[in-house]
Amino acid sequence: MHGHCGLFFTSYRAEEAVFPSPVQRVWLYAFLAVYLCLPFFLNAYLVSILDLIHIAIIAAVSLNLLTGCCGQISLGHGAFLGVGAFAAGALSAAGWPFPLDMLAGGAAAALVGLFFGLPSLRLKGIYLAIATLAAQIILEYVFLHAGALTGGSNGLLVEPASLFGYAFDTDQKFFYPSLAVAAASLLAVTNIMRSRAGRAFVAIRDYYLSAEIVGVNLFAYKLKAFAVSSFMAGMAGALWAHYLMYITPEQFNIGLSISYLAMIIIGGLGSVLGSVFGAVFITVLPEVLSAVAGAAGQLFPDVSSSLLAMKQGVFGLVLVLFLIFEPEGLVHRWRLVKAYWKLYPFAH
Amino acid sequence: MRLLEVDKVTLTFRGIAALLDASFAVEEGSITSLIGPNGAGKTSMLNCISGRYRPDTGTIRLGGRELTPVAPHARTRLGLSRTFQNIALFRGLSVLDNLLVGRHARMDYGILASILYFGKARAAEDLHRRRVEEIIDFLNLSPYRHQSAGRLPYGVQKRVELGRALSAEPRLILLDEPMAGMNLEETEDMARYILDLNEEWGVTVLLVEHDMGVVMDLSDHVVVLDFGQVLAAGTPEAVQGNAAVVAAYLGSEDASFLGR
Ligand SMILES: Nc1ncnc2c1ncn2[C@@H]1O[C@H](COP(=O)(O)OP(=O)(O)OP(=O)(O)O)[C@@H](O)[C@H]1O
Ligand SMILES: [Mg+2]
Numbered sequence: 001m002h003g004h005c006g007l008f009f010t011s012y013r014a015e016e017a018v019f020p021s022p023v024q025r026v027w028l029y030a031f032l033a034v035y036l037c038l039p040f041f042l043n044a045y046l047v048s049i050l051d052l053i054h055i056a057i058i059a060a061v062s063l064n065l066l067t068g069c070c071g072q073i074s075l076g077h078g079a080f081l082g083v084g085a086f087a088a089g090a091l092s093a094a095g096w097p098f099p100l101d102m103l104a105g106g107a108a109a110a111l112v113g114l115f116f117g118l119p120s121l122r123l124k125g126i127y128l129a130i131a132t133l134a135a136q137i138i139l140e141y142v143f144l145h146a147g148a149l150t151g152g153s154n155g156l157l158v159e160p161a162s163l164f165g166y167a168f169d170t171d172q173k174f175f176y177p178s179l180a181v182a183a184a185s186l187l188a189v190t191n192i193m194r195s196r197a198g199r200a201f202v203a204i205r206d207y208y209l210s211a212e213i214v215g216v217n218l219f220a221y222k223l224k225a226f227a228v229s230s231f232m233a234g235m236a237g238a239l240w241a242h243y244l245m246y247i248t249p250e251q252f253n254i255g256l257s258i259s260y261l262a263m264i265i266i267g268g269l270g271s272v273l274g275s276v277f278g279a280v281f282i283t284v285l286p287e288v289l290s291a292v293a294g295a296a297g298q299l300f301p302d303v304s305s306s307l308l309a310m311k312q313g314v315f316g317l318v319l320v321l322f323l324i325f326e327p328e329g330l331v332h333r334w335r336l337v338k339a340y341w342k343l344y345p346f347a348h
Numbered sequence: 349m350r351l352l353e354v355d356k357v358t359l360t361f362r363g364i365a366a367l368l369d370a371s372f373a374v375e376e377g378s379i380t381s382l383i384g385p386n387g388a389g390k391t392s393m394l395n396c397i398s399g400r401y402r403p404d405t406g407t408i409r410l411g412g413r414e415l416t417p418v419a420p421h422a423r424t425r426l427g428l429s430r431t432f433q434n435i436a437l438f439r440g441l442s443v444l445d446n447l448l449v450g451r452h453a454r455m456d457y458g459i460l461a462s463i464l465y466f467g468k469a470r471a472a473e474d475l476h477r478r479r480v481e482e483i484i485d486f487l488n489l490s491p492y493r494h495q496s497a498g499r500l501p502y503g504v505q506k507r508v509e510l511g512r513a514l515s516a517e518p519r520l521i522l523l524d525e526p527m528a529g530m531n532l533e534e535t536e537d538m539a540r541y542i543l544d545l546n547e548e549w550g551v552t553v554l555l556v557e558h559d560m561g562v563v564m565d566l567s568d569h570v571v572v573l574d575f576g577q578v579l580a581a582g583t584p585e586a587v588q589g590n591a592a593v594v595a596a597y598l599g600s601e602d603a604s605f606l607g608r
Binding site: 206 | 421429430436439440441453458462465470473515
């Protein structure tokens with residue numbers, strides 16, 4: 001099942017490549033070429049969805065590294081994004097240039113994530129989930145009451161990102177920096193997962209006693225998972241701040257944390273590609289539901305308000321159905337379809 | 349030379365002694381077996397050596413070095429490695445990755461090098477992959493290389509676990525009932541691997557096993573535990589003839605070896 005039929009490797013290095021077959025690579029390049037041109041063809045609304053997807057991908061893949069790969073469940077990921085957003089926003093207001101304030105936002109989130117990751121050394125599973133929930137609540141409180149830095153309940157105005165005097169101030173322009181950070185995050189997590197640190201993470205998730213026996217320092221590696229994951233979340237938050245240009249504490253509430261968890265569960269726990277699927281799905285679904293509700297509302301004007309209320313219910317229903325019928329995530333379905341076409345027409 | 353020295357180790361759980369003043373030694377290059385009836389404290393002894401449990405009193409030395417202050421994960425670097433009585437594989441990882449993770453302590457590049465996956469990290473991955481392939485060949489695991497460990501048959505999983513422990517290139521390997529639940533053919537294969545890793549790779553073995561035929565065939569030295577105490581120690585023949593051992597095993601299902 002590893003690689004295509006008829007694909008034999010002449011070196012370990014070739015076998016370890018992320019996209020082992022030339023056909024896969026050609027498809028990837030073709031997809032990227034088309035994707036890079038999309039902002040020129042799509043309207044601002046559609047590009048704005050892609051921008052949001054890019055940010056969601058960074059958040060989802062970083063949470064997947066921590067929760068899916070290392071098994072450390074976190075209900076505070078949305079707040080970690082918030083730390084990056086407010087830190088970058090405040091630094092940007094203080095005159096820091098764009099990529100630097102984003103990196104600093106990531107560093108701030110990494111420090112906070114490291115701190116709130118400390119309970120993971122003693123707590124597992126549901127108990128750790130509660131501890132990270134406490135992190136979420138504490139951070140929301142801080143966002144609201146550290147007015148000097150975060151603007152408190154008034155929120156914070158943030159300048160658009162700009163590089164060498166070029167401002168990424170439209171949906172179309174913002175597409176590129178957000179895509180670059182998303183791609184870098186995906187590559188970073190892919191690389192972690194095919195090397196020493198990633199194997200140690202999965203070892204901790206699968207059997208921490210054995211992980212210790214092979215020489216993994218549980219203490220150090222759990223904290224590394226929290227730090228790296230929160231760093232990426234902080235960068236996602238910084239992009240969010242520059243994109244929306246107005247951030248408030250409510251944006252980074254527990255609902256956001258849960259939606260990131262939903263992304264990785266629906267996409268596939270522990271899978272980089274699954275993080276992408278989940279981010280796309282959870283970002284696009286409400287838009288589709290709104291469009292449907294809007295269209296139905298035009299046909300039946302009396303029920304348009306109740307349709308809007310139903311949107312939330314349908315959203316929840318779709319999630320539950322997913323958990324029941326696709327518990328291994330979209331990435332599992334994707335693999336089955338791919339395996340089917342690989343063998344076509346000989347599949348039964 | 350004595351590679352492992354266990355000196356007057358006592359371990360209690362809520363006042364009940366699992367190990368009581370137990371002392372024995374493992375000679376470098378030997379296969380030493382630790383036997384005893386169910387609940388005698390064999391697994392507890394391995395747990396004390398590997399660092400899972402901390403003895404109440406007593407000392408354990410590996411190559412002359414006191415182990416008690418060394419954290420469990422750091423003992424791997426001192427040349428210690430083990431398998432578990434119940435399979436404790438990383439189910440989500442392939443066989444190859446299970447063995448590579450076994451080399452964790454032998455690699456030294458950090459997470460930043462992991463992220464870049466360039467230069468140092470790549471070179472290390474190539475090098476360690478080659479070492480792991482030797483173990484895959486040795487244990488005849490090639491057909492399973494890319495399969496998830498959790499989906500393999502029981503006997504193969506036991507072999508993968510041995511492979512993971514070997515990947516660390518230990519000086520001393522602790523094997524907790526490696527043949528448990530295996531059929532005759534798998535048991536013979538496993539015995540072969542243990543002999544080979546001892547003779548060809550020079551790994552010292554501390555073996556816990558209920559299959560007395562295997563124990564008597566493989567061991568250079570046998571230590572008998574009963575109620576946490578060392579009842580007897582010596583060559584397989586000497587232990588077989590020991591009156592206290594005969595008494596301890598009387599009526600036990602493992603007793604058949606006494607009559608051999
Ligand atoms: N974590 C623990 N908590 C309480 N008691 C324990 C614990 N671990 C072991 N014991 C007790 O210590 C004694 C020795 O157990 P141990 O597992 O070491 O025996 P064993 O010789 O490996 O037995 P077996 O042949 O069945 O594997 C038993 O009485 C057991 O109940
Ligand atoms: Mg035992």
